[in-house]
Amino acid sequence: MKRVKRSKQPDERKVNDPFTNLANDMIIEILMKLPPRSIARxxxxxxxxxSIIxxxxxxxxxxxxxxTQPRYLISLYRGGDMQMQHFQSLSQDHPYNQGMVSYKMDPELLYEFTPPVRGLICGRDFNKMIVGNPSTGQFVSxxxxxxxxxxxxxxxGYDPVNDVYKVLCMTVVLKRSHMSRNGNAVPWEDIVSEEHQVITLGAKEKWRMIECKYPHRHNSGCKGIxxxxxxxxxATYQKKGSLMSFDLSSEEFNVTKLPEDQMLPQSGELVNHAGKITIAHQAYNRNVDLWVLEDANKEVWSNFFVVPPLSIDFFGRFRDLVFMGILGTGEMIFASRSSPPFFFVCFDPKSKKVRETAIHGIGRDSRHNIQIFFDHVETCMVLPKVC
Structure with a gap:
């Protein structure tokens, strides 16, 4: 068998690479002005x-x-014959239609995505998960x-100490026991704990079971942040509503009791309000109730409500607005999905100023699944392949 001799000629890319004649500082200055997809190419x-990228x-x-330039991130899933996941990143100041990045989906999966963290996003369909960069279209399973x-x-989430991204998954574990009823032992199933698993985004990482000293159950339908x-x-801990926290560096859990307020519903949504963890809930009277965690160690909460503005559609009719989230500026986001174009209403509770934003090209179709994320930060990060 003949051995193939390797050519001693230098790599053609190195020889014909015009960027080797430019100073690194100049290359970096050029790259910093480009969108992530152009950098990826x-x-x-x-x-x-x-090597610089x-x-x-x-x-x-x-x-x-x-x-310093946070954006809206729109995740649009199109069904039908060709399953396709589209991502569109829009400026919060000038949210006009811009380039859309697409990712071809497994036709049998419909991923639900968690809020993006430092430019990356994570999607799950039951026990199958992907992590990707929606600005470049690169996804890994x-x-x-x-x-x-x-x-x-x-x-x-992101572990700033070890500079890695992690995913935390929790699944319900049922404990079978017996309870006494009329002198008879009756089989009983009680939710007493959960499986807690963590994976670090990297080439050789696998799911790891970790211990939690607070047996609890996460609220069904709750989205973590x-x-x-x-x-x-x-979550529910010792039969009481609680806020669970997970330290991504130490991988330890902690629990904070929720305020004992009868008006605090289990269906509240976690948001970041002025740098503080906040539970938001829109009541039937349209008002948005906010419970703000002022001090986690002392379990001190404050509570106030915001009356959202009324908006008028193209036909001059008043319409109720649905609470969507809070921007880093403190503005509250409301939307109406009744008819295209898709509307955002940004409302500043302090100044009472209202500004409307219309995003065209997003219709209400039964085959479409739309998710909107706020304060998205773009990144040019290349993801490592996961084994």
Missing amino acids: LRFGSEHVS LDKKFIQWYITRSS LPRVKTRRQDILSVF YKDGFMYYL
Whole structure:
């Protein structure tokens, strides 16, 4: 068998690479002005540029710059013959239609995405999960979650100490016992704990079972959020409503009791309000009730409500607005999905100022599943392949 001699000629990409004649500072200045998808393409055209793009310092610089220009992120799933997931990133100041990034889906899966963290997003369909960069269209599949349970909560976050992204998954565990009824032992199933699993985004990571010293159950339908190295979600602990937190660095849980307020519903939504974890709920009278965690150690909460503005449609009719979230500026987002175009109403509770934003091209179709995320920060990060 003949041995194939390797050519001693230098790599053609290196020889014909025009970027080697430019100073790194100039290359970085050029890259910082480009959108993530253009940067992703440049990575394959120049080995020298690729080394800069993959450098963690450059990725951090890009995220830092992007954080000063937060955006809306629209996730649009189109059904039908060809399953396709579309992502559109829009400026919050000038939300005109811009380039849409598409990702071809498994026709048997419908991913529900958690809020993006530092430019990345995580989607799950039962025990199948993906993590991706919606600005470049690169997605990687994670190993399947080890469970047969149906009730699963997944939260996506970033560990700033170890500079890694992690996913936390929790599944319900039933404990079979017996209870006495009329002198007879009756079989009984009680939800006493959950399986807690963590995976670190990387090439060789697998799901790891971790211990939680607070037996609890997450609220069904609750969506967790990430903030400053911690994940938060609503749960029931010792038969009381609680706010659970998970430290992504130490991988330890903590619990904070919710205020004993009869008006605080189990269906509240967690939001970041002025840098504080807040439970928001829109009541039947349209008002949005906000419970703000002022001090987690002392379990101190404050409560107030906001009366949303009324909006008028194209036919001059008043319409109620649905609470969607809170921007980093403190503005509250409301929307009406009754008819296209899709409306955002930004309302400042302090100044009472209202501004409307219309996003065209998003219709209400039974085959479409739309998710809207706020304060999205774009990144040019290239994801590692997960085994």
